[in-house]
Amino acid sequence: MSPVLQSSNPGAYTDVTWGQDTTSSPDPVENHTPWKKVLYERQPFPDNYVDKSFLEELRKNIYVRRYSYWAVVFESAVVIHQLCSVCSFSVIWWYMDQDLLSPQKLCGFGLAFTLLGYLIFDAVDKGAGRKESGRTRWRDLKSSLVFVAFTYGFSPVLKTLTESISTDTIYAMSVLMLIGHLVFFDYGANAAVVSNTLSINMAIFASVCLASRLPRSLHAFTMVTFAIQIFALWPSLQRKLRAYTPRTYTCVTFIFAVFSVSGLLSISSVGALLFFLLLISVTFLCPYFLIRLQLFKDNIHGPWDEAEIKEDLSRFLD
Numbered sequence: 001m002s003p004v005l006q007s008s009n010p011g012a013y014t015d016v017t018w019g020q021d022t023t024s025s026p027d028p029v030e031n032h033t034p035w036k037k038v039l040y041e042r043q044p045f046p047d048n049y050v051d052k053s054f055l056e057e058l059r060k061n062i063y064v065r066r067y068s069y070w071a072v073v074f075e076s077a078v079v080i081h082q083l084c085s086v087c088s089f090s091v092i093w094w095y096m097d098q099d100l101l102s103p104q105k106l107c108g109f110g111l112a113f114t115l116l117g118y119l120i121f122d123a124v125d126k127g128a129g130r131k132e133s134g135r136t137r138w139r140d141l142k143s144s145l146v147f148v149a150f151t152y153g154f155s156p157v158l159k160t161l162t163e164s165i166s167t168d169t170i171y172a173m174s175v176l177m178l179i180g181h182l183v184f185f186d187y188g189a190n191a192a193v194v195s196n197t198l199s200i201n202m203a204i205f206a207s208v209c210l211a212s213r214l215p216r217s218l219h220a221f222t223m224v225t226f227a228i229q230i231f232a233l234w235p236s237l238q239r240k241l242r243a244y245t246p247r248t249y250t251c252v253t254f255i256f257a258v259f260s261v262s263g264l265l266s267i268s269s270v271g272a273l274l275f276f277l278l279l280i281s282v283t284f285l286c287p288y289f290l291i292r293l294q295l296f297k298d299n300i301h302g303p304w305d306e307a308e309i310k311e312d313l314s315r316f317l318d
Helices: 052-057 069-075 077-097 103-124 128-133 137-160 167-184 196-211 217-244 246-265 269-296
Strands: none
Touching: 069 077, 069 269, 077 103, 077 167, 077 196, 077 217, 077 246, 077 269, 103 217, 137 196, 137 217, 167 196, 196 217, 217 246, 246 269
């Protein structure tokens, strides 16, 4: 006779035998025992038993944000601006490297557009941002003069800073830095990869590398100044226009894109075509695919989710 290990309560436990299969699972339906979602009470149910009421609290896609196609197209303008900024910067550098654009003209155009942008920036919100920050026009002017003076004074150093590095390495570093600028730029997403400071520094580093390959120190000074204008000041004006005058922001985006494609077209027709297709894809195709992919989104929520403490517990931290 094979040994048998049995509990004192055969209705609540499963018999374990040696040499033969005499196990029998209790039938909850026959016993008419209600199932309780507790762990401290012994019940005549298997460990993996699921009651019919388990899925009554199932919810699908309760936190999904539904996007509108044209709203996503409008938001894509932030990416378009940065792509066009990198393209315009590269085109301007090529023109200066080929001696097709003098640094005096670039300085004049840059100064004129900077003053115009400064006035627009101040007029869009009627000086509300200036009052909140406590900055004055005189303080802004002093900061600008200090920056211009230091940049001009160190332009000979910038010109000779990377002379010991090969030109191919400089170009490769510049491309990587500009790509990093696009990756880490603040497009409005709350992500760990976003770092506006790192993005601007990478763009300025790329401008210093490229400026060191220009003919004279004045070219280097002009190129670094232009990089500050297009990578630091221009995005600030974009955000202000986007928040207060969306229609003007859309028009400016279109004009900027046309200017960038036209400038690239004067250098390479193939490059201009590829860049134009990239802008079209980012503006229209990517939002379309995003909207289409929303149809396949299926997030489930129920009693198996982790508990969320919604009560304000800050009073216990005092």
